[in-house]
Amino acid sequence: MAKITVSNGVLNVPNEATIPFIIGDGTGPDIWHAASRVLEAAVEKAYDGEKKIEWKEVLAGEKAFNETGEWLPQATLDTIEEYLIAIKGPLTTPIGGGFRSLNVALRQELDLYTCLRPVRYFEGVPSPVKRPEDCDMVIFRENTEDIYAGIEYKEGTEEAKKMIDFLQNEMNVKNIRFPETSGIGIKPISEEGTKRLVRGALNYAINEGRKSLTLVHKGNIMKFTEGAFKNWGYEVAEQEFGDKVFTWNQYDQIKDAEGTDAANKAQSDAEAAGKIIVKDSIADIFLQQILTRPKEFDVVATMNLNGDYVSDALAAQVGGIGIAPGANINYLTGHAIFEATHGTAPKYAGLDKVNPSSVLLSGVMMLEHMGWNEAANMITASIEKTIASKVVTYDFARLMDGATEVKTSEFADELIKNL
């Protein structure tokens, strides 16, 4: 067995690759046992045994705490750092106190600055919208900044008082409505953080033949964080991608100089030439328009919190969080951790009930990242076939006429049969 390495930005993947995995809390073990079996079977079938994955368990979350007394042991970070690519189940985060998110910590410690979440429809999946197939978007969520940096101070503490004193006395802030009883949170958004995210999104859009990139922000209200994200996004597009893109910024400049007809013509010429149209949308109306006019959106780049909300909203549109994969990637170092968009779903833990498709499709993204496309395509085709035959887990079965509801493990058996 050998390590995956990277040289000059290119992954070197040995035929027998060792991949660390975190089993996850809650439903993590159920979905991991199912998904890993399907991944192994697809690799075996696609390459006649010539390629193989060797799983290497690393600890995080409850299992880590029970075995080592630590929630996220340094050894886990070191192993993922060394082996480059890993896959994980969901990890629990306590609300309103306790330790900070281990999922976020993994992204920050390894500087996995892109959370990549493709959203596509699988024929036959029950959806709350009339034309779920119109939703084909890829979310690039900034993964290391924003309020997820965890800079916040609890109401009533010395730290919160100090921050509020500083803001009122040194920064002349007048509008903290209830200073005696406020907690305080801080939202860092940087030029570097924004530009490396948007650069990755544009490279993706160009390489995958996508049509547009939408920068989603609430820059009318948060001018120097979300508004700056929008401005830096346009800047990186225009300064680094030249004639491969046409931006709404450029549209506005043409409109001001030559009028609306000239600007419209410039945009249709750009579309006809296959340029990526770079546009922006304020987050609230964006949430309406992804439902009412999904065809108008393609690749989406946004900050951490918006990206978190948008991920679950778009997942719902194509049938829910049971079929929503993702990856956390650093395009510069090659490090990546693949994981589902959903969490631990604790009420279903150990019931062998939930849908393993999200973590399995995250595994498909991992195989694609490794260049093992034949195995990846085999799994995608098997998921399509299995759903079309209406053999599904509870989440789809409860909304489908004539479905056969199966357990997590039985769904995996069916997927393996249909490979």
Ligand SMILES: NC(=O)C1=CN([C@@H]2O[C@H](COP(=O)(O)OP(=O)(O)OC[C@H]3O[C@@H](n4cnc5c(N)ncnc54)[C@H](OP(=O)(O)O)[C@@H]3O)[C@@H](O)[C@H]2O)C=CC1
């Ligand atoms: N990356 C990560 O590891 C993440 C971790 N979390 C953490 O997970 C914990 C629980 O979070 P919560 O907000 O309840 O969100 P969850 O995503 O865990 O679950 C919410 C609901 O989503 C549905 N769902 C989740 N997973 C599946 C699945 N595999 N198949 C089918 N349906 C599924 C279920 O819906 P229904 O009830 O309708 O059946 C479930 O009750 C928290 O501690 C949170 O911090 C949350 C998100 C991401």
Ligand SMILES: O=C(O)CCC(=O)C(=O)O
């Ligand atoms: O870390 C957590 O518990 C939640 C993270 C989350 O919701 C996400 O990354 O989508």
Ligand SMILES: [Mg+2]
């Ligand atoms: Mg989330």
